[in-house]
Amino acid sequence: MKRILVTGGAGFIGSFLCEKLLEQGHEVICLDNFFTGSKRNVMHLMDNHRFELIRHDITLPIYLEIDQIYHFACPASPVHYQYNPVKTVKTNVMGTINMLGVAKRVRARFLLASTSEVYGDPQVHPQPETYWGHVNPIGTRSCYDEGKRVAETLTMDYHRKSKVDIKIIRIFNTYGPRMALNDGRVVSNFITQALKNQDITIYGDGSQTRSFCYVDDLVDGAIRMMAAENFIGPVNLGNPNEFTMLELAETVIHLTGSRSKICYLPLPEDDPSQRQPDIRLALEKLDWEPKVELDEGFLYFDEMLSEATEEASRYFRV
Ligand code: NAD
Ligand code: UDP
Helix, strand or coil: CCEEEEECCCCHHHHHHHHHHHHCCCEEEEEECCCCCCHHHHHHHCCCCCEEEEECCCCCCCCCCCCEEEECCCCCCHHHHCCCHHHHHHHHHHHHHHHHHHHHHHCCEEEEEEEHHHHECCCCCCECCCCCCECCCCCCCHHHHHHHHHHHHHHHHHHHHHCCCEEEEEECCEECCCCCCCCCCHHHHHHHHHHCCCCEEEECCCCCEEECEEHHHHHHHHHHHHHCCCCCCCEEECCCCEEEHHHHHHHHHHHHCCCCCEEEECCCCCCCCCCCECCHHHHHHHCCCCCCCHHHHHHHHHHHHHHHHHHHHHHHCC
16 A cells, blocks of 8 residues: 555546545545646545545645655646646646655655647657657747646656656546536537537637547556556557547537537637557557547446536535
8 A cells, every 4th residue: 555646636637546546545645726626526535534635736845755646736728727827837847846856855656647738739640759749839838838848857857866766648638527517628618518509619620630538548547657667658648549629529419419510610829730649658568558439438428427417406406
């Protein structure tokens, strides 16, 4: 049994990670400032005596005694990370320095949740870990893209100079229950719009692509990476199944049986035109590949959504 810190543990991916680590018998400390996460995401873990929730902003130092750190704290949706871009940079730079400082002091193993955004609008397709990317350093996405690139740099420098035991995963688009329904990301937007029979908002002409990984697969990959010996990464974790946004919209309409129509809105600045992970390294080093495909993942998601809607309507009924 280990004592494990999950920063951003009350967020979408972090909450599933906390849940899985508890299931495996570990002690889990969840650190979150609730900017985009919520206590609701971890409410069901509160009764577990091995779970602790701390409200804390990682841009400020903290002293904790732990064996491992999963460093996930950072808003991930473009709407959220652009809300206060300077804070996004602070979270990635000062927050990552603080968490690497904890790892250095107590000799904890440190895993950074980086992102496919380090590849920017990629000119190499699919993207292998060896690709250095094509990122606009001054655009509206750069607070996140460059923030995560510096977080990777810091992680490598603490490893080289201070011998911190580190790991870097580069997460590609991940979806599942507990994504904030108003977070502006494509999967949550399309599903919410479809369930309400509202217009499905495609940005641009819908020809841009993304590859979507179900959250259980991603959490499994992150835990395998933390356990791996003699491999620090970076390693891509994502589902190589690539879709255009138009295909995604049609899939969502089909799976939800919605009456929604498609409407087209302007493409946001620097929106990557394509994205697909090359996951050969994860397969070779971690024996990991995703198991859940999009239609299956959406069915779980839909089930959870209707349960949540039902529960909410029971709760608010007068
Ligand atoms: P999320 O927004 O649901 O979770 C992020 C969590 O971090 C939230 O609970 C938020 O309150 C917390 N947080 C933000 N700033 C903080 C701060 N300064 N101090 C303490 N807590 C803070 O997003 P997510 O989708 O769960 O993403 C989690 C991590 O995975 C992020 O680092 C993100 O960059 C990375 N990632 C996610 C995806 C994806 O598709 N979901 C893709 C690539 C990378
Ligand atoms: N997108 C869209 N409609 C929406 C939300 C997003 O067409 O309502 C597009 C967006 O322009 C991008 C893709 O979907 O091309 C994925 O967007 P998301 O914000 O989920 O993630 P990211 O761009 O960070 O991969």
